[in-house]
Amino acid sequence: MSRTKIVAGNWKMNQNLFEGKQLVTDILKRSSNLSENVKVVIAPPFTQLELAASQIKDTEGFYLAAQNCHQEKAGAYTGEVSAYMLKSVGVDYVILGHSERRQYFGEDETLLAKKVNAVLDAEMKVIFCVGEPLEIRDANTQNELVKKQILGGLFHLDATQFEKIVIAYEPVWAIGTGRTATAEQAQDMHAFIRSVIEEKYGNDMAANTTILYGGSCNPANAATLFACPDVDGGLIGGASLKADDFDAIIKAAF
């Protein structure tokens, strides 16, 4: 088994250019000299990407992600940004399927499958988010929903393409709420996701796919979550906006 551990900071719609520049500087000050088996991914807003790319370019172990992209390469889509454009500013990963995109922008599996293709065509990797809202968790049908999200968004890919996918499990009820999934809940879902991957792509792919946990992850709970055998790091929201907290979470992944 050779899984890459990743700690990714999703800034969401936060930080102007100057605040973001300072945040990257502060993170680099604390978290450089990482071991090679942990990757740190910074996902700032579009406006920050080019600058952040120049700030991290000489620091080993740091990578850049965008938070979304359009599914087409170019055209009359006012206000949109394509994967092809993101690649040209040095983006390595694109986050797709985040529950906020699903909820506020109506993104469904059909659209997400096209976006996944666009990112892979542009030779970047995908951090594909899945996760259930509270009512699904309360009804104990979270496995069915997460399986449907993975099937619809990713299972059209061949094995070579699927190797470029990182999955992030983010229970919607834990995002920005301070209510974290227990280590047991996270482990159960991550193991289930691995079993779903195994059914289609086999044991090696299942064992090698990086699966992140996201949802109110912070310095106090990161080590416990990351100690779960099927949790390979985290997708961090609020705590990624504070350099000290993000650094502590990164160090919990070692």
Ligand SMILES: O=C[C@H](O)COP(=O)(O)O
């Ligand atoms: O993408 C990140 C997640 O939505 C988690 O956000 P949070 O850490 O603020 O709960």
